[in-house]
Amino acid sequence: MCAKLYNNCLMAYIEVENINHSFGSVDVLHDVSLEITKGELVSIIGKSGAGKTTLLQIMGTLLKPDSGRVMIKGEDVYKMSERALSDFRNKHVGFIFQFHQLLPEFTALENVLMPAYIGHMPEKDAQARANKLFNDLGIADRKNHKPSQLSGGEKQRVAAARAMIMQPDVIFADEPSGSLDSANRKDLYKILQSLREQFNQTIVVVTHDSELASISDRVLTISDGKII
Numbered sequence: 001m002c003a004k005l006y007n008n009c010l011m012a013y014i015e016v017e018n019i020n021h022s023f024g025s026v027d028v029l030h031d032v033s034l035e036i037t038k039g040e041l042v043s044i045i046g047k048s049g050a051g052k053t054t055l056l057q058i059m060g061t062l063l064k065p066d067s068g069r070v071m072i073k074g075e076d077v078y079k080m081s082e083r084a085l086s087d088f089r090n091k092h093v094g095f096i097f098q099f100h101q102l103l104p105e106f107t108a109l110e111n112v113l114m115p116a117y118i119g120h121m122p123e124k125d126a127q128a129r130a131n132k133l134f135n136d137l138g139i140a141d142r143k144n145h146k147p148s149q150l151s152g153g154e155k156q157r158v159a160a161a162r163a164m165i166m167q168p169d170v171i172f173a174d175e176p177s178g179s180l181d182s183a184n185r186k187d188l189y190k191i192l193q194s195l196r197e198q199f200n201q202t203i204v205v206v207t208h209d210s211e212l213a214s215i216s217d218r219v220l221t222i223s224d225g226k227i228i
Contacts, residue, residue: 013038013202014059014170019068021054028054029065030225039200041192043213046222052206053174055222059204060172061089073169090119094163098175100155102147108158109134109143116165126165133161137191153184160191164201171195173205177212189215 014036021029028051036042044052057063059070061077070077072092077085094115095101102111109130116126134140137157147155156176163171173192177185189212195201205212213219221228 013040013073014204015071016055016059017069017071019055019058019065019070021058021063021065028225029058032068032222032225032227034220034227036202036204038202039196040218041196041203041205041216042218042220043205043207043216044220044222045207045213050222051225052222056172056174056204056206060093060095061085090115091166092169094166094168094171096156096159096163096171096173096176098178100147100159102155102158104147107144107146108139108150108154111147111158112161112165115162119166121166129165129167130161133164137161151184152180153187156180156184156188157191160195164195167199170202170204173203175207176205177207177209185209185211188212
């Protein structure tokens with residue numbers, strides 16, 4: 001019975017089983033398996049080219065593996081149709097990227113609202129969620145600014161708000177501190193810890209940042225395409 005109660009049991013929330021992936025003749029991931037429980041903040045570390053980002057993209061439903069399976073909250077994601085997978089990604093998965101990936105022609109608020117509009121959330125609910133996130137993240141006075149008018153730290157806060165707007169089950173972060181100075185990196189650590197503590201948010205981070213890894217509940221090291 002506990003296997004069905006993902007919100008209340010210490011159990012695998014994400015299950016990765018025997019994942020293999022290559023790009024052409026280059027093998028990137030070799031028979032990778034791991035489990036992540038709800039509310040965990042997990043960092044994946046390793047040298048450049050070790051397969052960290054490829055693994056994160058596969059877990060985040062952005063890249064289909066050559067073989068193996070990924071279960072999120074009991075759903076075998078790569079057995080879904082493309083349309084169903086896109087809908088699942090919108091509702092259950094959030095992303096924070098190293099270079100923010102904000103759309104330059106839109107304001108910070110419009111960027112944050114984009115997943116909500118794609119997911120057909122009622123306008124009133126989307127605006128209320130977005131405003132609360134801007135207030136919680138300390139950037140309420142920046143929501144009508146475009147990305148070119150924001151600092152690196154502000155852009156990362158906007159990216160975090162966009163990742164949270166749909167209240168996803170999992171946030172995947174790819175080198176989220178990589179483009180930040182030391183002060184903004186420390187702010188990012190606080191944001192991630194706050195998301196985990198306030199919302200029991202499951203967070204998976206790929207990072208070279210040893211300080212970010214040190215605040216994680218668990219650190220996984222990948223080398224030559226394998227978890228070691």
